[in-house]
Structure formats: C-alpha cells, structure tokens
Amino acid sequence: MTKESLKDKTLKELLENPLISEVAKDAIRKMDLTQEEYYTWTLQEIADKMGWKNLERGFQRLLEVAAKGEYCFKLYDPKECEGDPEKESAHIVFFPSDDALANDRPFIFLVPGGGLVNVWNLTEGWPVACTFNELGYHVVILTYQVDVDEGALVAMGDVARAFEIIEAKKDLFHVDPAKYVTCGFSSGGYIVCLWNSEIGYRKYAKAKPCGCFPIYSATSYRILRDFEEWEDENEMEECAVETVGCSMEEACNGCFEIPEHVEGFPPAYVVTMEGDNVCNPEHSKRLVKALEEAKIPCKLELGPEGWHGFADGIGMIMEGWPERAMNWLKENCPQ
Numbered sequence: 001m002t003k004e005s006l007k008d009k010t011l012k013e014l015l016e017n018p019l020i021s022e023v024a025k026d027a028i029r030k031m032d033l034t035q036e037e038y039y040t041w042t043l044q045e046i047a048d049k050m051g052w053k054n055l056e057r058g059f060q061r062l063l064e065v066a067a068k069g070e071y072c073f074k075l076y077d078p079k080e081c082e083g084d085p086e087k088e089s090a091h092i093v094f095f096p097s098d099d100a101l102a103n104d105r106p107f108i109f110l111v112p113g114g115g116l117v118n119v120w121n122l123t124e125g126w127p128v129a130c131t132f133n134e135l136g137y138h139v140v141i142l143t144y145q146v147d148v149d150e151g152a153l154v155a156m157g158d159v160a161r162a163f164e165i166i167e168a169k170k171d172l173f174h175v176d177p178a179k180y181v182t183c184g185f186s187s188g189g190y191i192v193c194l195w196n197s198e199i200g201y202r203k204y205a206k207a208k209p210c211g212c213f214p215i216y217s218a219t220s221y222r223i224l225r226d227f228e229e230w231e232d233e234n235e236m237e238e239c240a241v242e243t244v245g246c247s248m249e250e251a252c253n254g255c256f257e258i259p260e261h262v263e264g265f266p267p268a269y270v271v272t273m274e275g276d277n278v279c280n281p282e283h284s285k286r287l288v289k290a291l292e293e294a295k296i297p298c299k300l301e302l303g304p305e306g307w308h309g310f311a312d313g314i315g316m317i318m319e320g321w322p323e324r325a326m327n328w329l330k331e332n333c334p335q
Contacts, residue, residue, distance in 0.1 A: 006056045007044040014043075014059050022072045023062070023093060026143050029119035053315030058127030065095055073169070075161040086145040092162045093121075093143070094173055095129040099136035103174040106181050106210045107138040109162075113186030113216075113309075116151035116243055119143050123311045124185040131312045131322050132183075138175055140166060144191070150245035152256070153199070155191045160204035178207035181329065185311065186279055189217020193287070196264045197255040211329045212268045215321075216276055216308055219258040219283040221251040227280055259290035267297035267333040269325040273318065278308035297332045301325075 015024040047053045065071045074091045081088040112124035129139040144158040167177045184192035230236040240248040244256045255261045272284040291298035303318050313319040
C-alpha cells in the first residue's frame with residue numbers, strides 16, 4: 001500500500017494532529033517549536049532549506065504506530081512526578097517492525113541526542129526508528145530527563161527504569177529484554193556508552209547489550225578539557241559538575257572517561273564524520289582505539305567532511321549506515 005505523502009504538510013499541522021498529542025510536545029524536548037521559523041514550513045521546505053530529509057518517513061511511521069493503539073509509556077508514575085516536571089516528561093515509545101522475524105531478533109534501544117538540554121526525537125528518534133523497523137527490528141525510543149543537575153547520571157536511572165517497563169511488557173512488545181542493541185546520537189551516544197560502564201547495566205543488574213552504536217558521540221572529558229574552547233576555567237568546571245556531578249579532573253579520571261573504561265563494552269559500530277564542529281570526531285576515534293586495544297570487536301565508519309546531526313543519513317553521504325551497522329554486527333557477533 002502506498003503511503004500518503006506528507007511533504008506538503010507543515011510541521012505545525014503534523015504536530016497538532018491529536019493522534020500523536022501524547023508525544024508531539026517532545027518532538028524536540030524542551031524546545032518550543034512554535035517559536036521556530038520552520039514550524040510553519042512544509043516538510044519539503046524543511047528538507048530543502050535545512051537538510052532534514054527524513055522527517056516525512058518519521059511522521060508516517062509515528063502516525064501508523066499511534067493509530068494502532070498503546071505506544072507511549074511513562075517512566076514514572078504520577079506520585080513520583082509530583083513537583084518534578086522533568087520526570088513527568090520521561091517516557092519510551094515503542095515502534096514495532098512489521099517483519100515477522102523481528103520477534104526473534106534483538107530490539108534497538110534508541111537514544112536521541114540534544115546536549116543533555118534537549119531530546120531530538122524529530123530527527124534522531126522517530127525517523128531512525130522507522131529505518132530500523134524497515135530493516136526488521138523492533139525499536140524502543142527513550143525520551144529522558146534533560147536540563148537537570150548531573151544529567152548523565154539521571155539518564156542512567158531513566159534507562160534502567162525504561163528496561164523495567166520493557167521487562168514488564170515483553171509479551172506486548174514481543175521482545176527479549178536481555179537481547180538488545182543500543183544506539184545513541186551525540187549526547188545520546190554518550191548515554192549508551194556510559195550504560196556500558198560500572199554505573200550502567202551492571203549497577204542496575206540489567207543484561208549487557210548485544211551491540212552498541214555510538215553515532216557522532218561524545219565519549220571523553222579529556223577531549224572536552226583539551227580541545228574545546230572554554231570562556232574560562234569556571235565554564236569548563238561547570239560542564240563537568242552539571243553533567244556528572246564532579247570536577248573536570250575527576251570526570252577525566254573516573255568511569256565517565258569512556259575510552260579508559262571499555263571493559264564492559266559489547267561489540268561496537270561507531271559512526272562519525274570528519275569536520276564535525278559540534279562533537280569532535282576524536283571522541284569516536286579514541287573510543288575505537290581503546291576497544292581495539294581491549295580486543296573488543298569494533299568498527300569505525302568515518303565519513304568525509306560533513307556536519308553534526310546527520311541522524312540515519314537519509315539523503316546524505318552517510319545514507320545506509322544503519323544497514324551497514326546491523327550487517328557488521330550480524331557477521332561479527334551473530335546472536
């Protein structure tokens with residue numbers, strides 16, 4: 001069946017569709033899209049002017065999933081959320097694949113990025129989940145708490161709570177909670193990397209992932225310390241305190257420094273581009289070097305000069321990386 005074209009629909013029209021009201025407000029968590037110029041543009045205009053070519057596919061799949069019924073699950077109950085609007089926002093969205101074999105495959109646990117101040121479901125959540133669905137994998141998308149103290153640590157608790165829900169609803173989702181691949185973008189990539197550390201799946205007594213896909217991901221506070229342009233030392237220290245609750249020096253020498261603590265990593269397919277001016281590609285290169293030294297299966301897909309935020313790469317030079325990543329994982333680490 002041919003899907004209805006949404007190219008001539010405006011972002012406003014789509015996000016105001018009552019069918020997806022439960023998640024529309026978190027299209028980009030903590031960003032008021034009604035104040036953005038592109039809010040009244042059509043998806044075609046957004047693709048042409050901003051390069052976001054995957055939005056139509058994401059909305060088509062989101063609308064299909066929402067039309068089937070229950071698909072969004074809050075991480076915390078109302079009592080836990082009293083006086084805490086960020087907890088109230090935290091949820092998972094389940095995108096089931098139509099492939100009959102998906103039930104026997106690992107599911108994808110997907111974590112969009114946003115610098116721990118936003119969550120970019122619009123570009124790195126719904127469209128990417130659609131891509132993995134088409135490849136034959138069920139997907140769980142995490143919207144985590146942002147703009148909070150010790151954001152990366154809070155995110156670990158959100159991931160753990162998400163897995164409690166997945167465990168409770170495994171029959172509804174048709175997934176094995178112990179059989180999953182994590183995929184995260186930028187700060188979401190840091191979250192899935194940190195999940196492999198001593199304060200991640202081991203601390204929360206959850207299963208180790210089958211694989212990990214950090215995409216243009218942050219991995220190293222040492223790189224942040226040494227390569228970022230800081231206004232002054234106070235700004236640098238605030239970054240560490242706000243994200244992991246300690247000094248920059250402690251962050252550089254603790255489990256937060258991912259390349260120094262890869263012993264808990266599953267096989268990893270790492271993707272980034274040279275010239276990324278938001279998240280230095282050295283983050284990915286240093287991670288892969290550490291994994292190679294630890295003899296953990298890994299591969300770096302390094303694109304040529306480009307920009308941050310290519311998501312699933314639709315319409316760009318990195319198009320097809322999700323399929324290449326899954327094929328690599330199947331060939332090198334068959335489940």
